[in-house]
Amino acid sequence: xTKWQTPDQLxxxxxxxxxxxxxxxxxxxxxxPHHLKNKLKSVAYFRKHPGKLRLFKAPDGREGLTALYTxxxxxxxxxLISHFDTVNTEEYGHLEDxxxxxxxxxxxxxxxxxxxxxxxxxxxxxxxFLFGRGTMDMKMGLALHMGLIEQASxxxxxxxxxxxxxxDEEVDSVGMREAVPTLTALKEEYDLDFTLFLNxxxxxxxxxxxxxxxxxxxxxxxxxxxxxxxKETHVGNPLSGMTANYMATFLTQKMEWNxxxxxxxxxxxxxxxxxxxxxDLMAMEYSTQTPYRAQVLFNAFLLERSAxxxxxxxxxxxxxxxxxxxxxxxxxxxxxxxQPLGEVDVMEYRELMAYAEQKLGKEMIDMxxxxxxxSGMWDDRETAIRIVDKLMLHCQELGPVIVLMFATPYYPxxxxxxxxxxxxxxxxxxxxxxxKFSLDIxxxxxxxxxxxxSYVNYTDENGSWKAFEQNAPVWGxxxxxxxxxxxxxxxxVLNLGPYGKDAHKRxxxxxxxxxxxxxxxxxxxxxxxxxx
Numbered sequence: 001x002t003k004w005q006t007p008d009q010l011x012x013x014x015x016x017x018x019x020x021x022x023x024x025x026x027x028x029x030x031x032x033p034h035h036l037k038n039k040l041k042s043v044a045y046f047r048k049h050p051g052k053l054r055l056f057k058a059p060d061g062r063e064g065l066t067a068l069y070t071x072x073x074x075x076x077x078x079x080l081i082s083h084f085d086t087v088n089t090e091e092y093g094h095l096e097d098x099x100x101x102x103x104x105x106x107x108x109x110x111x112x113x114x115x116x117x118x119x120x121x122x123x124x125x126x127x128x129f130l131f132g133r134g135t136m137d138m139k140m141g142l143a144l145h146m147g148l149i150e151q152a153s154x155x156x157x158x159x160x161x162x163x164x165x166x167x168d169e170e171v172d173s174v175g176m177r178e179a180v181p182t183l184t185a186l187k188e189e190y191d192l193d194f195t196l197f198l199n200x201x202x203x204x205x206x207x208x209x210x211x212x213x214x215x216x217x218x219x220x221x222x223x224x225x226x227x228x229x230x231k232e233t234h235v236g237n238p239l240s241g242m243t244a245n246y247m248a249t250f251l252t253q254k255m256e257w258n259x260x261x262x263x264x265x266x267x268x269x270x271x272x273x274x275x276x277x278x279x280d281l282m283a284m285e286y287s288t289q290t291p292y293r294a295q296v297l298f299n300a301f302l303l304e305r306s307a308x309x310x311x312x313x314x315x316x317x318x319x320x321x322x323x324x325x326x327x328x329x330x331x332x333x334x335x336x337x338x339q340p341l342g343e344v345d346v347m348e349y350r351e352l353m354a355y356a357e358q359k360l361g362k363e364m365i366d367m368x369x370x371x372x373x374x375s376g377m378w379d380d381r382e383t384a385i386r387i388v389d390k391l392m393l394h395c396q397e398l399g400p401v402i403v404l405m406f407a408t409p410y411y412p413x414x415x416x417x418x419x420x421x422x423x424x425x426x427x428x429x430x431x432x433x434x435x436k437f438s439l440d441i442x443x444x445x446x447x448x449x450x451x452x453x454s455y456v457n458y459t460d461e462n463g464s465w466k467a468f469e470q471n472a473p474v475w476g477x478x479x480x481x482x483x484x485x486x487x488x489x490x491x492x493v494l495n496l497g498p499y500g501k502d503a504h505k506r507x508x509x510x511x512x513x514x515x516x517x518x519x520x521x522x523x524x525x526x527x528x529x530x531x532x
Contacts, residue, residue, distance in 0.1 A: 004150050010516045011512070014135065017084070017134070017139040029084075032085075033055055033165070036065055041053065043153060045154075046153075063167070065164070066183075067162075069149050069153045069160065071157060075191070080198055082142040086170065092133075102130045106130055106132070119208065129500075129511055136202045136498070136503055136508050136510045149161050164183065169452055171409075172409045173409055176454075181485050184488045194491040196422075198495075199493070199495040212514070213442050214496045217414055218454055220413030220454060221409070223299055223410070224273075224404065227295055227385055227402075228244040228400075229402075231399060232292040238290065241290050243290045247294070250328075255296075257272045263305060265304055266415075266446075268446055270301035274298065278294070278295070281294060293392070306460065308462075308467035311467045311468075319346050322344040345401045346402045352403055353365070356395055365391070373478050380408045384408070385407075406468050411450055414453050416492035425530070429496065432522060439518060457490060458486035458487050
């Protein structure tokens with residue numbers, strides 16, 4: 001007897017999955033895959049084949065889960081990708097306890113509807129939406145995959161399905177990065193022919209957009225960062241030094257909204273780069289010593305560019321910023337009749353490392369890196385800055401300097417718009433959606449919300465990812481990307497998921513008819529097409 005096939009059964013499953021509070025970096029996230037494994041054990045196929053239901057570990061103790069259904073008649077394998085972590089819930093205020101109980105939250109929101117944004121209030125009053133954290137992003141996608149693998153195993157479909165669900169997508173995607181070697185191992189163990197990687201992240205829209213989308217790729221993201229190292233002085237003698245804050249203003253001005261970083265591919269453009277952090281590294285206590293060390297962190301999106309492409313562009317931009325800073329600084333020195341300290345230089349982290357190893361020795365460098373990574377005081381981004389800062393404190397003769405690096409995470413872009421299978425799937429799903437549900441589905445070439453699809457179907461013949469490895473200070477200690485294994489996961493990608501609104505907001509909500517009635521039919525149709 002099936003458990004997750006009717007709209008009511010899917011709704012009950014979703015509400016149960018949501019009730020397992022799995023906010024990123026909480027105990028709920030750690031225990032979620034164990035609850036899920038027990039849930040999937042109720043499927044007859046997995047009671048008969050318990051070895052095809054497995055947990056896999058991430059370095060920090062969190063775990064993901066794989067569930068494999070194989071048919072003796074099939075080699076084609078569709079990999080069903082989802083994540084089960086959610087963002088936090090503080091924005092729910094006094095309703096926070098209800099954030100993980102969609103039915104009760106939706107009912108309670110009627111008492112506060114006058115406080116809601118107009119579009120959310122209208123959706124609430126329509127009765128067509130279910131509110132709650134994770135309803136849209138993305139436990140409904142997981143529920144759909146569970147229903148699919150249950151039906152395939154009950155009806156003995158002649159196709160293989162591999163469900164993989166992971167933690168941490170909302171932070172650093174450690175779950176999917178650790179899933180990659182697990183997928184390659186399963187591929188070899190069961191001689192699987194990976195035919196398609198299907199994610200079911202929800203449709204994302206801007207405010208007022210009622211369109212429904214499916215995505216034949218996923219946008220990439222990379223985070224250029226820099227440590228700016230000036231020269232300290234007393235505030236009473238300001239031109240005897242150079243503040244890192246002064247230097248940082250020039251780099252931020254050159255980077256923020258810089259159109260050179262915009263990519264346009266297949267008619268889709270990336271958002272412009274923006275600064276995420278700019279601050280000095282002075283202690284919190286007041287001091288009359290000027291701030292001579294500072295950090296900046298930027299967000300840049302990718303479509304076709306590699307890490308090396310971005311690094312080259314970042315260096316060019318930083319050199320322009322340094323030139324502008326030097327020109328302005330020399331003008332001040334001339335005006336005030338003082339001798340300049342020197343010119344601001346630009347170098348990459350790998351160049352600093354080579355210099356520092358020659359000066360200090362590899363053993364000393366390794367010790368400094370270990371101190372920073374083991375301190376437990378900082379996240380990966382701050383740890384990267386602190387590693388570079390420690391090196392510069394011992395190589396002050398290089399200053400004033402802008403040291404370029406990459407912070408984490410890094411999501412390579414991926415796209416399968418030209419793949420014949422994907423083109424056929426899109427055509428079939430668009431036709432079926434319109435004929436059966438009067439649903440007009442539009443194709444978007446890159447999912448704009450960042451997804452775990454970035455870690456499959458990776459192509460890089462020139463080794464340009466090494467630009468990231470060589471310039472990411474936490475590489476190998478706290479952060480890695482399995483690029484070589486990613487190359488083995490060769491299959492097109494697609495994202496087809498439920499319609500919802502306001503991911504990561506208090507008004508996150510899921511369209512019930514689309515999620516519980518339409519999407520199960522369309523995803524089954526997709527699998528049928530792949531197997532045809």
